[in-house]
Amino acid sequence: MRGFMRFLILGLVLLGLAIPAYAKKKVVIAGSTTVLPIAQKAAEIFMNNKGEADISVRGGGSGVGIASLIDGTCDIADSSRPIKDTELDKAVANGRSPKAHVIAMDGICVVVHPNNPIVELTKKQIKDIYTGKISNWKQVGGPDQKIVVVSRDTASGTFEAFGELVLKGERVRADALMQASNQAVVSTVSKTPAAIGYVGLGYLTSSVKAVEVDGVKPSKENVLTGKYPIARPLFMYTDGNPKGLVKEFIDFILSQEGQKLVEEQGFVGLK
């Protein structure tokens, strides 16, 4: 996919060189891999709607995105966390004033097999299950059954969010099943009676059961009101108030159509 994007970008660059008469306005977006699919999809549609725009999107991680914004090598920095004080100091020293735009919420629900009697877990219990301190469902009030822990691959954005919000940097037990996509997690949990897994809220289907976390149901409303504990806002940072094409792009993401794309990518839209 990356290689393909690079080809695409290369192709666009060559196209730009070949026909300078049609020179395009360029916007560079960099940063969080979690936000990457939203930015990519939005850029694709935005460019289709607006011929003269040329938006290049790349990942790298939130830190890389914000660093690029400070260096002036990107126009929009994707981030899955608020900017840090140290970064803000550096930005001010470089004459930049990063401005945050919350573009979506990232909510993760914890799922079990539909036949599992468990309806609620605490955040602490979920952490202990994933780190291996709890290994049998009876320890959390369920049947006497060994828990099958299902996780996303450690390089994914969903894992990053789960690791930060629930595991607090501790390691997932080594024998956890690592799945390469949200769909694979759902499919594995739905076929494994003793399994526990987690997926982005947008990937929840009726083939698995989402448990309440600390007594709160994982729903769009609870994520947006901040009640649900495994959720976080996703940001796009710009240098000062956005202008021109950058502003149009941010406005597009925040529009009804943009927010629909957000939900299609498995995140929680703001409206």
Add this chain to the structure above:
Amino acid sequence: MKEKIYKWIFAGLAFASLIFLIGIIIILFKEALPIFKKVRPLEFILGRAWYPTYSPPEFGILPLILASLWVTLGAMLVCVPLGVGSALYLHELAGEKQRAILKPLIEILASIPSIVYGFFGMAILAPLLQNLFHLPTGLTALNASLILGVMATPTVCSLSDDALNYVPRSFREASFAVGASRWQTLTQVVIPAAGSGISTAIILGMSRAIGETMTVLMVTGGAAVIPKSFFVPVRPMTVAIAAEMGEAAMGGLHYHALFAIALILFLITFIFNIIAEIISRRFRIKLGLGA
């Protein structure tokens, strides 16, 4: 003049593979070596913990190497009897008609895309194994071994069949002439004569199994632990590369570590292929076919 141009064009095409091979080897080494500046090679290969994205990260790929070898061993237990057995049947017992139907059918197995095998393993075999053996999950080394075994069968069968066909008629006729039965001829003349050819077939089947990616990604479960039985989830090398490469930051340690895994995998299949080549050369000399 014209002929010369054609000669150069075709020589260029023939050497293209060599260029690709050298290019791939150079890139593999170039991208893999930076990891060994941070992690000692022995620690990398014998380390037991694969936590590439934590801080501090740990890059120990012993569980991944053992998982690959383990799944391949299981696949061999399936495909050697299946592949060699069917080759023997095709060669010795099947009539012309059966042979005309069976051989192409076995080869069709090889043309099924690996994702289809993976889908089959995930959707059908996994629940079956789970219920049959009362496992917590059906995504295990066993599942991968069964599927890979079937996938490698056409390779082993075809090449074994070729090896049997290379045994000159005179060997067989000589054996019958001294009064040996069909069974004696098969076990004491034909199989020993074709033995190294069959070994080559098996080793190439192993190469096929250990390098397979999509299927194992879908059916092994992906847990990076050292396998202690066939009934546990494992994470072979190809799975780690496929699942993590898309998200690893380019030029980072994790990225280089994945290339290093690819390099080690390449070295393993390279050794397999060299062994196969040596054995098959001996085989051809033994049967008087020239090297």
